[in-house]
Amino acid sequence: MSRLDLIPAFSVDRVFIEPWRDHADTFFWIALMGFFVTTACGLVGTFLVWRRMALVGDAISHSILPGIVIAFFLAQTRATTPLFIGALVAAGLTVWCIEAIHHHSRIKPDAALGIVFSSFFAVGIILLTLFADSVDLDADCVLFGEIGFLPLEDPVVLGGLFLGPLPLVRMGAVLVGILLLLALVYRPLVLASFDPGLARILGFGPRGINFGLMAVLAITVVSAFESVGAILVVAMLIFPPATGSLLSDRMPVILAGNALVAAVSALGGLHLAIWLEASIAACMVCVAGAVFGLAWLLSPRRGLLRRRPPLSIPFSDPTATPTETTRPS
Amino acid sequence: MTTRPPANEPPPLEIHDLTVSYDRRPVLYGVDLEIPRGQLVGIIGPNGAGKSTLIKAVMGILPVSGGWVRIFGRPAARELRRVGYMPQRESVDWDFPVSVLDVVLMGRYGRLGWLRRPSRADRDAARSALDRVRMLPYAERQIGNLSGGQQQRVFLARALAQESDLYFMDEPFAGVDAVTEAAIIEILHELRSAGKTLLVVHHDLPTARKYFDMLVLLNMRVIAVGPTEQVFTYPLLQKTYGGRLTILSEVADAVGTSS
Numbered sequence: 001m002s003r004l005d006l007i008p009a010f011s012v013d014r015v016f017i018e019p020w021r022d023h024a025d026t027f028f029w030i031a032l033m034g035f036f037v038t039t040a041c042g043l044v045g046t047f048l049v050w051r052r053m054a055l056v057g058d059a060i061s062h063s064i065l066p067g068i069v070i071a072f073f074l075a076q077t078r079a080t081t082p083l084f085i086g087a088l089v090a091a092g093l094t095v096w097c098i099e100a101i102h103h104h105s106r107i108k109p110d111a112a113l114g115i116v117f118s119s120f121f122a123v124g125i126i127l128l129t130l131f132a133d134s135v136d137l138d139a140d141c142v143l144f145g146e147i148g149f150l151p152l153e154d155p156v157v158l159g160g161l162f163l164g165p166l167p168l169v170r171m172g173a174v175l176v177g178i179l180l181l182l183a184l185v186y187r188p189l190v191l192a193s194f195d196p197g198l199a200r201i202l203g204f205g206p207r208g209i210n211f212g213l214m215a216v217l218a219i220t221v222v223s224a225f226e227s228v229g230a231i232l233v234v235a236m237l238i239f240p241p242a243t244g245s246l247l248s249d250r251m252p253v254i255l256a257g258n259a260l261v262a263a264v265s266a267l268g269g270l271h272l273a274i275w276l277e278a279s280i281a282a283c284m285v286c287v288a289g290a291v292f293g294l295a296w297l298l299s300p301r302r303g304l305l306r307r308r309p310p311l312s313i314p315f316s317d318p319t320a321t322p323t324e325t326t327r328p329s
Numbered sequence: 330m331t332t333r334p335p336a337n338e339p340p341p342l343e344i345h346d347l348t349v350s351y352d353r354r355p356v357l358y359g360v361d362l363e364i365p366r367g368q369l370v371g372i373i374g375p376n377g378a379g380k381s382t383l384i385k386a387v388m389g390i391l392p393v394s395g396g397w398v399r400i401f402g403r404p405a406a407r408e409l410r411r412v413g414y415m416p417q418r419e420s421v422d423w424d425f426p427v428s429v430l431d432v433v434l435m436g437r438y439g440r441l442g443w444l445r446r447p448s449r450a451d452r453d454a455a456r457s458a459l460d461r462v463r464m465l466p467y468a469e470r471q472i473g474n475l476s477g478g479q480q481q482r483v484f485l486a487r488a489l490a491q492e493s494d495l496y497f498m499d500e501p502f503a504g505v506d507a508v509t510e511a512a513i514i515e516i517l518h519e520l521r522s523a524g525k526t527l528l529v530v531h532h533d534l535p536t537a538r539k540y541f542d543m544l545v546l547l548n549m550r551v552i553a554v555g556p557t558e559q560v561f562t563y564p565l566l567q568k569t570y571g572g573r574l575t576i577l578s579e580v581a582d583a584v585g586t587s588s
Contacts, residue, residue: 191435194425197390201409202439249471251426
């Protein structure tokens, strides 16, 4: 077997036409799920990235494992509700432990985070082994997830209207919930992220906002979990907002840009996976990574290849009108 | 000049026996202060004296381990919305994707609450605050594209947009050019003349004497508080700064040149 045989041959027909001709239904739902997951994660991730908390998503996605295993064990069912509750409890406990260690010792937050999530994850793995006989939960599935194995046979019908398969409807609901929350408390959230001191004075308790953000993060991660798994969900939290932040200086544009990155990586990743016969979730993450790389190289204002001398700003004459505007219109 | 307060009005700021600790090590203890209305007050002391800690503790940003604070006669926590705050420039991330106008509008959020959107009046207030610090032409810029002095002006505009009666400012003159320093002090004097009360953390002794009506000399505890001409004296400054030679010669110069 030659080395070239490792990569399946590329054919436009097999990669781009056949899937939509013969399995349009399945692939539509998979692409849509990828889009939902990436957009939802990107919206939450935007605030994590700008609050320098990007790895908290990593921590939570790992530390919910014991919560899920215990919930499975106690409820003895694959139903989603107990799983959700177990994961949320574990996520809340994680955030609380990180804060407690950080505030009551000289350990800094990043080390506290590492201590907490790896311990939780280790406990989860032990529990998974202990309950292996009574829990129908696959470690690979938890770690890597697979969007291609989504159960699509469970339709949600509301008032006679077919909405879609259950996982899709659930993820869509999470996305809509995040959008609604953002529309409601966007301003206090930005204020608390930018200047927690002022937020506190003005009556927007930054700790409460932080806790709310963690709760939304936990719900998002748990919902994204079965599609992309514990490890790749981190990429979905960070890549889209990181890409947007290279391309724009406006928070609303960065937030909207998440949807664009999500659409490109969901569709691109799906076709890449069909070509390579590889994990769809991993391919979606690779495409998102490639999009970030392109933005990094080519961003019109801060791209590596477009680096211009910094803006010269009149220092002594603050009343002068700004002469150069390099913001892309 | 200074408008007369009603005789029975409680003082803007009253601090009693305030103690603050980091990691069980006290950094401020037994601070007693009463600041009358319409005063521009400088908080002076050496590095590590707890100047920033004092205003952060008063505003509840840092936890206090003892004592109490009243703002306009009521517990501080309930009146914080009446406080305008200008933090140190380094306390925020200037890469953050917000424009100059966005930042100044944040000064209005206290009166908007969680759900209301800024009205036209709020935007006008923000724009006129920007105009007052001569930063209106920069309203749409991302905040990272500004010089240090311009960033400080944006923070001042945000405090102005709060339209408060009591202001706390943490080193507003740190790292700004002479033009900006003059512009800022002019606005502070205008605010004081309009009956506002301002507490300003300041570390430059020679200018402290010129700028402020009242001084609080602080070094972990209050060494002295009173009208500038009464407390800006060699013995009190020596007591505040300990025996540090370089600073003491600076003090001697400052006291000497003006008497």
